[in-house]
Amino acid sequence: MTEPLVADAAARPSARGWIRSWAPPALLVGAGLAVWEVAVRVSGTPVWLLPPPSAVARALVEDRSLLLANAAVTLTAVLVGFALALAAGLLAALLIDASPTLDRALYPLVVASQTVPIPALAPLLLIWFGYGLLPxxxxxxLVGFFPIAVNTVDGLRAADRETLALLRAFGASRGQRFRLVRLPAALPAVFSGARIAIAICVI
Known part of the structure; x- marks a missing residue:
């Protein structure tokens, strides 16, 4: 009899914590939607200029099949593009880290990739590759490549030099030093860059 009571007692604090965490944002969003709805209705703002939340919700329901189809295309583009950005960013970071010569050759190109405005590049991609999924x-x-590459380079360079020197003194190979010290040191930066990149890719 005591085990269910203990389980219930343990579940109650977590439920209260969940409510405390999510209730304020939910109430704030609800209040914002209510103010938005009332402001549009009272001001008589045209629906085409600023639709109320109720009209947005109705359109989401009525056009759900179209929205779902386009959401699938968008999700595919995001996932495939992010995978390419991750692979290219990691490869570029490893090459930059491999030697000072590659660093001087590649790192300026990585930085230069961010100087080209995407709105100017997008029409060219449409002309070259059409209106399909590829552009x-x-x-x-392209937008996800930069944060992954730069963060990975910074992470690889953040490895503890004393530990690397100690391993070198004990005869550890470059691959062993990379696997034992540099890669673990770089992982937080890699995940941070990937998190930034996926957010940018979705936007």
Missing amino acids: KVLVTA
């Missing part, structure tokens, strides 16, 4: 994937990969 969307390429744009997604």
Whole structure:
């Protein structure tokens, strides 16, 4: 009899914590939607200019099949583009880290990839590759490439030099030093860059 009571007692604090965490944002969003709805109705703002939340919700329900179909295309472009950005960013970071010569050759190109405005590049991609999925994937990969590459380079360079020197003194190979010290040190930066990249890719 005591085990269910203990389980219930343990579940109650977590439920209260969940409510405390999510209730304020939910109430704030609800209040914002209510103010938005009332403001549009009272001011008589045209629906085409600023639709109320109720009209947005109705359109979401009525056009759900169209929205779902386009959401699938968008999700595919985001995932494929992010995968390409991740692969290219990691490869570029490893090459940059491999030697000072590659660093001087490649790192300026990585930085230069961010100087080209995407709105100016997108029409060219449409002309070159048409209106299919490929231009969307390429744009997604381009915007996600930079944070992954730069964060990975910074992470690889953040490895503890004393530990690397100690391993070198004990005869550890470059691959062993990379696997034992540099890769673990770089992982937080890699995940941070990937998190930034996926957010940019979705946008």
